[in-house]
Amino acid sequence: xxxxxxxxxLFRGNGREPASNVKTFILPDKCFEKxxxxxxxxxxxxxxxxxxxxxxxxxxxxxxxxxxxxxxDVLLFTSILRKLVNESNGTYLLLQKAxxxxxxxxxxxxxxxxxxxxRSIIRVCIENLQEALSRVQDGVEKNNLLSYITILYSIECxxxxxxxxxxxxxxxxxxxxxxxxxxxxxxxxxxxxxxHLLEACERGSEDHQDYWITVIGMVVQGRVDVxxxxxxxxxxxxxxxxxxxxxxxxSMPVYSVYGGISTGEFTITWKHWQAExxxxxxxxxxxxxxxxxxIMRLITGDxxxxxxxxxxxxxxxxxxxxxxxxxxxxxxxHELASASAACAELGDALSNSRLDRAIRALLDGDLYQVxxxxxxxxxxxxFVTHLTxxxxxxxxxxxxxxxxxxxxxxxRDSLIxxxxxxxxxxxxxxxxxxxxxASCPPEGxxxxxxxxxxxxxxxxxxxxxVMAEAKKYGLxxxxxSACVCQCAVQGGVGRLGAGVAWAVRARSGAAAGRAAHAAxxxxxxxxxxxxxxxLLAAGPALLLHDTLLFLGKYCDFHRLxxxxxxxxxxxxxxxxxxxxxxxxxxxxxLLLDTLPLLESDEPVFSxxxxxxxMLCLELKPAGLDSEKADLLRLALARNLxxxxxxxxxxxxxxxxxxxx
Amino acid sequence: xxxxxASNMFESETICADHKDLIHDVAYDFYGERMATCxxxxxxxxxxxxxxxxxxLSASWKAHHGSVWxxxxxxxxxGQVIATCSFDRTAAIWEEVGxxxxxxxxKGLHTWLKRSNLxxxxxxxTDVKFGPKHLGLLLVTCSADGIIRIYEAPDVMxxxxxxxxxxxxxxxxxxxxxxxxxxxxxxxPPMLAVGxxxxxxxxxxxxxxxxxxxxxxxxxxxxxxxxxxxRWTRTECLSSVQEPVNDIAFAPxxxxxxxxxxxxxxxxxxxxLEPLA
Numbered sequence: 001x002x003x004x005x006x007x008x009x010l011f012r013g014n015g016r017e018p019a020s021n022v023k024t025f026i027l028p029d030k031c032f033e034k035x036x037x038x039x040x041x042x043x044x045x046x047x048x049x050x051x052x053x054x055x056x057x058x059x060x061x062x063x064x065x066x067x068x069x070x071x072x073d074v075l076l077f078t079s080i081l082r083k084l085v086n087e088s089n090g091t092y093l094l095l096q097k098a099x100x101x102x103x104x105x106x107x108x109x110x111x112x113x114x115x116x117x118x119r120s121i122i123r124v125c126i127e128n129l130q131e132a133l134s135r136v137q138d139g140v141e142k143n144n145l146l147s148y149i150t151i152l153y154s155i156e157c158x159x160x161x162x163x164x165x166x167x168x169x170x171x172x173x174x175x176x177x178x179x180x181x182x183x184x185x186x187x188x189x190x191x192x193x194x195x196h197l198l199e200a201c202e203r204g205s206e207d208h209q210d211y212w213i214t215v216i217g218m219v220v221q222g223r224v225d226v227x228x229x230x231x232x233x234x235x236x237x238x239x240x241x242x243x244x245x246x247x248x249x250x251s252m253p254v255y256s257v258y259g260g261i262s263t264g265e266f267t268i269t270w271k272h273w274q275a276e277x278x279x280x281x282x283x284x285x286x287x288x289x290x291x292x293x294x295i296m297r298l299i300t301g302d303x304x305x306x307x308x309x310x311x312x313x314x315x316x317x318x319x320x321x322x323x324x325x326x327x328x329x330x331x332x333x334h335e336l337a338s339a340s341a342a343c344a345e346l347g348d349a350l351s352n353s354r355l356d357r358a359i360r361a362l363l364d365g366d367l368y369q370v371x372x373x374x375x376x377x378x379x380x381x382x383f384v385t386h387l388t389x390x391x392x393x394x395x396x397x398x399x400x401x402x403x404x405x406x407x408x409x410x411x412r413d414s415l416i417x418x419x420x421x422x423x424x425x426x427x428x429x430x431x432x433x434x435x436x437x438a439s440c441p442p443e444g445x446x447x448x449x450x451x452x453x454x455x456x457x458x459x460x461x462x463x464x465x466v467m468a469e470a471k472k473y474g475l476x477x478x479x480x481s482a483c484v485c486q487c488a489v490q491g492g493v494g495r496l497g498a499g500v501a502w503a504v505r506a507r508s509g510a511a512a513g514r515a516a517h518a519a520x521x522x523x524x525x526x527x528x529x530x531x532x533x534x535l536l537a538a539g540p541a542l543l544l545h546d547t548l549l550f551l552g553k554y555c556d557f558h559r560l561x562x563x564x565x566x567x568x569x570x571x572x573x574x575x576x577x578x579x580x581x582x583x584x585x586x587x588x589x590l591l592l593d594t595l596p597l598l599e600s601d602e603p604v605f606s607x608x609x610x611x612x613x614m615l616c617l618e619l620k621p622a623g624l625d626s627e628k629a630d631l632l633r634l635a636l637a638r639n640l641x642x643x644x645x646x647x648x649x650x651x652x653x654x655x656x657x658x659x660x
Numbered sequence: 661x662x663x664x665x666a667s668n669m670f671e672s673e674t675i676c677a678d679h680k681d682l683i684h685d686v687a688y689d690f691y692g693e694r695m696a697t698c699x700x701x702x703x704x705x706x707x708x709x710x711x712x713x714x715x716x717l718s719a720s721w722k723a724h725h726g727s728v729w730x731x732x733x734x735x736x737x738x739g740q741v742i743a744t745c746s747f748d749r750t751a752a753i754w755e756e757v758g759x760x761x762x763x764x765x766x767k768g769l770h771t772w773l774k775r776s777n778l779x780x781x782x783x784x785x786t787d788v789k790f791g792p793k794h795l796g797l798l799l800v801t802c803s804a805d806g807i808i809r810i811y812e813a814p815d816v817m818x819x820x821x822x823x824x825x826x827x828x829x830x831x832x833x834x835x836x837x838x839x840x841x842x843x844x845x846x847x848x849p850p851m852l853a854v855g856x857x858x859x860x861x862x863x864x865x866x867x868x869x870x871x872x873x874x875x876x877x878x879x880x881x882x883x884x885x886x887x888x889x890x891r892w893t894r895t896e897c898l899s900s901v902q903e904p905v906n907d908i909a910f911a912p913x914x915x916x917x918x919x920x921x922x923x924x925x926x927x928x929x930x931x932x933l934e935p936l937a
Binding site for chain 1: 677
C-alpha cells in the first residue's frame, strides 16, 4: 500500500464527525519517504513500515528502518473495569434467555429488572472508581480515574432516562414523576443545603448565602414540600406575600393515574390553578419581593424566569423536570420533544456536549441518533452494545437504512460482534467475548472460530482451555486444529511423545501419522522410543493411522522382550514383519530385531516364521547392507536347521501333503 | 462528559528493524506473536513478541542473493515454516530447527534451515503465499514475467519435496497475490486474486484476453480451480482497477455469502465479489 501522504489516518465509526474520530500519527518522515506498507496483526493491532516496491539502485547507507506497531488502547481492559465487563456479561446472558421466553410471553417486567441490574453494575463500578481515586497519589492515574468516572456517570444518566422512556412500564404513560426522580437522582444540587437548613430549623435562614438558590432549586426539582418548609424558615414567613406564594404552592393540583380523575379533568383544574397564579402575579402584590415573584413566574411556566436561572445550573436538563412540571405535567413519554427543545434554548449558554446531544435525541425519540452519539463514547462500545441489545429485545428499536429497510437486528448484531471480538483480544476476557459472539449465530460463531484458532497457545493449560471453550460452542475444528498445532510445536522441539499424545487427542490421522513417523525415525537414529506407557495404553486410538498402530505394536514388542516373554515377542515381531506396514526406513531395524531372538537358547521362531523373515529379507534388498544381511541370513539358516528338526513329524506330514 | 474520544486510544510503538536497506515486507505469524521482516539487504529477520508489547530479535540470516520481496508464514500445523521470494528468481522454504534446550543459548538466536529452493522462475519472484490449510500444504508464487506457479508438498513431513502442480501464464507482470481463505467445503472453489503492476503506458496496456474471450484492461484477476477440469482458470478481471497494484488481500470469511478483496493502488479499494449462484 503506497501512500505518499505522511500522515496516517484511521477512520472509525460512520464518519459523520471525521475531525474528532481520526487519530493522526506523524510518521518519522525521512524513513517513510518512499511509501508505506501495512500488515495486520490480530484484533486492532497492525504494523506500518516504510516500503518500496522497487529496489534501490545504490545501497544507501543511511537507511533508518523503523517499524511502527500500532494498537488500540482498550479502556475496558483496565483492571478496575474488569468487574464491569464480567458482571455485565452475566446480565447480558440472562437477558438473552429472557428474550427467548419473551417470544411466547410478555416479559417486560423481566427486562426492567435486568435494565436495573445493568445500572447497579455501573453504580458499583463508579463506587469502586471513587474509592480507588481516594487512594491514588499519581496525577496521571488520578486523571484517568476521573475520566472513567465521568464516562460512567454519563452512561448511567443516559441509561436511566432510556429506561424510563423505553423500558419501564409507566402507568398511564405519565412521565413527570419519573422525570423528576431522574433529575433529582443525577443532579442532586442544593439537596445538602436544604437538609442542613431544615435540620438547623432556625428562623432567619435567609442569612445563609445559598438560601434562595436552594429554595428555587427545590421548586424546579418539583420538591414543593421542601421549598415550602424552607420558606417557613424565612424571617418574613408570616407576611402576606409569603403566605400567598405558600398558598399557591400548596394548592397546586398533582396528577395521579389512580386519583380517579381523567387527564382532561385534571388539565382543566391545573390550568385554572395556573391562571389564578398568573392573576396574583399580575396584580403586582409581589413586586417588592423579587425572589417570591420569581418563584411565582417559575410555577406559571414563564420561559423568561427559567432562562434567568439557567446560569445557576450546569446543564439544561437540570431544569427539564421543572419545565415539564410547570408547563405540561400531563405529558406522556413521547411528548417530551418540545420540552427538551425549550430547555435546550434556555439562557445563552449553548452547551453541545455528547451527553447533551444524547439526551436531546432520547427525549426527541430519535434512537438512531442516541446510538450514534453513544457509539462515539470512549468505553469501547460497552454501553452502546448493551443498551442497543436491551432496547432491541424490548421491541423498542426500529432502525431503517436509507432504503427504508429494517436493519435493527443487523445493527444490534454488528455491535455485539464488534464488542465480542474486542474482548477476545484480551488474555483473560476472551471467554467473555466468546459468549457474546456465540449469542449471534451464524456470523458470531464463524468469527469465534477464526479468532479462537488464532489464540496464542503458550501453555498446555491454555490449550485445554481453548479446547474446552471450543467444545462448548461446538467449534470442533478449532479444538482439533489447536491439538495438531500443539503436536507440531512439541514435535518441533523434539518432544515426540507429547507430539503423539496431542495427535491422539486431536483424533487426527494425518497428525498421528506424522508424529509416529517422527518417533520411528528418531528410534532408528537414537534407539529411543517416546512415551511408551502412553502408547501401550492408547488402545483403539492407535487405529487413527497405520504408522501409529505400527509404533504402538512395536512398543508392545519392546515391552514383551523386556519382560522376557520371548515367544510372544517373536510372534508379534513376525506379524509386524509380515503385515508389511513398516515404513521403508524402519525395515533394517525391524529385521535386525529378529537377530537376538534367533540366537536365543530355545528356538522362538517356528520354521514357517523363519521362512517368512527370509522372504522379507530377500524382498527388501535395499533395507540392509550386505554385511548385516549376511549375518541375518546365517542366523535364519541356523534357526531353520534346529526348528525343522525339532518340529518333527507333524510338519513333515503337512509338507508331504503339499507335495502330493 | 469525559471527551476521551475513541481516537485518543491508539498507541504506537517503534521497532528499529536494523535492516541495512529498504524493508519490503512485514508478516505476522498465525497467532500474531512472531513477526518476520525482509529487505533489500537480502536478509530475513524473525522477531518474537515478549508478551508485554516489545519485540525481540530471534533470528536473522542472509536468505537470498538479491532483494527479498516477500516473507510469509505457513499454518502452525505444519511447524514453524516461512517462505520467502526474491529478485534472485527463487523462492525458498525455511524451517526453524532446534529444541527447547537450545532456545536459551547465547544471544537466544534460533536457527532457520533452508528446506527447499524453488528455481522454476526465470525472472524475479514477486510474491509468495501459502495456501489455506484445508487445501493441504500448498504454495503459490508469482513472477515479474507473469507466471503464477502452484506447488504442493505431498508429504507435509518432508519440506524438501515440492512438486510444481500448475503453471498459469498471465502475460502481464504480477506484483502480488492473495488466496481466498474461504473453506472450499462450503461451495467455494479454491480461489486466487493477483494484481499487476504493469505501468499504464499507451502501448503496454494490459490487454489480455480472458478465457471467455473478452479483452479486459484491468489490473486485478481472479483465478479459480475447477475440480472437474483440474485446471486453474481466470474467472474474473476487475476492470475497475486501472492503476498498477501494489498489494492485494482477501478478508477472512466470516460466513458471508460474498468475498471481500482489498486492492492497494494509489489508493485502497475494497471490492465485493459475489459468487454466481
